[in-house]
Amino acid sequence: MKYVPLNAVRAFEAAARHLSFSAAGEELHVTHPAISHQIRRLEEWLGVSLFHRDARKVRLTDAGMILQASASEALAELGATCRRIRRNAAVATVSVGCIPSIASRWLVPRLPDFSASHPDIGMRVAYARAEERLGDGESDVLITLGADPTPGVTSLKLFSRLNRPVCSPHYFAGNDYLRTPAGIAGADLLHDENREGWREWFSEAGLPNFDVGNGPVFADFNILATAVIAGHGVALCPVDVFRDELKRGDLIVLSQVATNRDKGYFLTLSVDASPAALTFADWFRQAVSVDAGTDDQQV
Numbered sequence: 001m002k003y004v005p006l007n008a009v010r011a012f013e014a015a016a017r018h019l020s021f022s023a024a025g026e027e028l029h030v031t032h033p034a035i036s037h038q039i040r041r042l043e044e045w046l047g048v049s050l051f052h053r054d055a056r057k058v059r060l061t062d063a064g065m066i067l068q069a070s071a072s073e074a075l076a077e078l079g080a081t082c083r084r085i086r087r088n089a090a091v092a093t094v095s096v097g098c099i100p101s102i103a104s105r106w107l108v109p110r111l112p113d114f115s116a117s118h119p120d121i122g123m124r125v126a127y128a129r130a131e132e133r134l135g136d137g138e139s140d141v142l143i144t145l146g147a148d149p150t151p152g153v154t155s156l157k158l159f160s161r162l163n164r165p166v167c168s169p170h171y172f173a174g175n176d177y178l179r180t181p182a183g184i185a186g187a188d189l190l191h192d193e194n195r196e197g198w199r200e201w202f203s204e205a206g207l208p209n210f211d212v213g214n215g216p217v218f219a220d221f222n223i224l225a226t227a228v229i230a231g232h233g234v235a236l237c238p239v240d241v242f243r244d245e246l247k248r249g250d251l252i253v254l255s256q257v258a259t260n261r262d263k264g265y266f267l268t269l270s271v272d273a274s275p276a277a278l279t280f281a282d283w284f285r286q287a288v289s290v291d292a293g294t295d296d297q298q299v
Contacts, residue, residue, distance in 0.1 A: 005045055009071050011038035012050060016060055016068040083138070084274075092121045092276040097128035097139035101221045101241060102158075102265060107143070110287050114280065121276045134268050140277040141269045143284075148268045156281065158288050161263035163236040165201065166251045170231040178234070178254050181205035188233030191217040192224050197236050197259065205257045241265065 014024035014035075021035045028035070043050055050064035060068060098107050103125065111123060128137075130145045134153050142148070147155035165184055177183030185207060189198055195212050202210040215233065218224035225242075228235040229250050236259065237251070245251045267284065269277050 005038075005042055008038040008042035008045070010075065011035050012042050012064075013068065013071040013075055015039060015051075015058070016064060017072065019058055019060075021058065092274070093124060094121060094141060094274075094276045094280045095124040095126070095139050096141045096143065096280065097126050097132060097137060098143040099128050099130055099145065099265075101225075101238075102143050103127065104222055105241060105244065106288055107284070110284075113287070114283055117283065118279060121279060123280075134270065140274060141267060141280055143265065143267050145265060146263070147266050152271055153268050154271055155266040155268045156285060157264045158267050158285065159238065159240040159265040161238045161260045161265060162240065163197065163201070163259045164239050164256065165234050165254045166228060166237045166239070166242070166246075167234045167254060168229055168231040169249060169252055171233065172252055172254070181207055181255060181257060184234055184254060185210055189213055189215040190224055190227055190233045190235040191215055192221055192236065193217065193219060200259050201236055201257065204259055205255070238265075 011024060011028065011030075011034075014027050015021050018024050018027070021039075022032045025032045025035045039050060046063070046067075048063040049061050050067060052059040052061060096107070107125065111125070114121075115123070126137075126139070128139065128142055128144050132142060132144055133148050133150060134142045135150060143158065145161070147157070167178065167187070172178055175183075175187075178187060181202065184205075185202065189212055191198060191212075194217060198212040199210075202208065202212065216227070218227065224235055225237070225245075227233070228237070229245065234254065238260070239246065239253060242251060246253065267281055269281055273281070
């Protein structure tokens with residue numbers, strides 16, 4: 001036989017991954033004997049044994065371990081390529097993974113504009129984790145924290161993550177002491193995930209040993225935002241992301257002392273992204289840059 005028996009390679013890869021012919025058969029929806037036959041066929045083609053067959057279990061031979069590494073990588077790459085081709089060949093659809101803070105404030109409110117401008121492109125939107133990378137799922141576009149250093153992708157900065165202390169006008173009213181770091185130290189501090197953010201801010205403000213107290217810690221940033229807008233205290237927020245809230249007067253910036261100056265929120269897509277994904281990326285970058293440079297001067 002001139003060509004590699006690819007069906008046999010697929011059967012072998014499943015059996016090698018599970019170390020079980022029965023489990024491989026269940027995964028591929030064939031019988032145990034069918035898996036065994038395909039592997040025997042591959043072994044005959046190669047001229048080597050791929051498994052040590054004991055009474056109740058199988059183990060990979062040295063040749064089997066070498067082939068498993070190559071086969072698993074090749075099948076994964078082939079599967080990813082086929083899924084990409086299938087997506088591109090179907091009705092143009094963009095799958096966007098987006099962290100909640102950007103999704104709720106920037107993406108979802110503007111999606112009707114995208115649909116109106118590009119009625120030929122369908123959208124699928126899902127929440128993404130802050131540390132998620134493009135290869136972790138099936139998103140065509142990912143909007144999350146930090147640039148993705150993975151080869152073969154492009155990351156485009158959307159927002160600065162520079163944090164400053166903010167509160168609601170209601171909370172600020174009559175509390176002029178909040179104009180200084182020492183005054184903020186006496187406020188009700190609201191925390192995002194942990195208390196390290198405020199510790200870092202007070203260090204930047206010249207109060208490195210300040211005890212940030214035991215104010216509430218919010219595991220979800222959107223809940224923290226709801227609490228600070230409702231007037232529950234002072235929180236550190238990425239002012240670039242909160243442009244709309246600052247413009248409307250829902251929040252005011254208390255100090256120009258900032259943290260996370262070198263961090264940002266990025267849009268990431270593959271270097272060989274589909275035309276639909278590129279169209280969405282261009283549209284969203286334009287949408288978030290139109291009103292960049294919101295005045296967030298200290299009160």
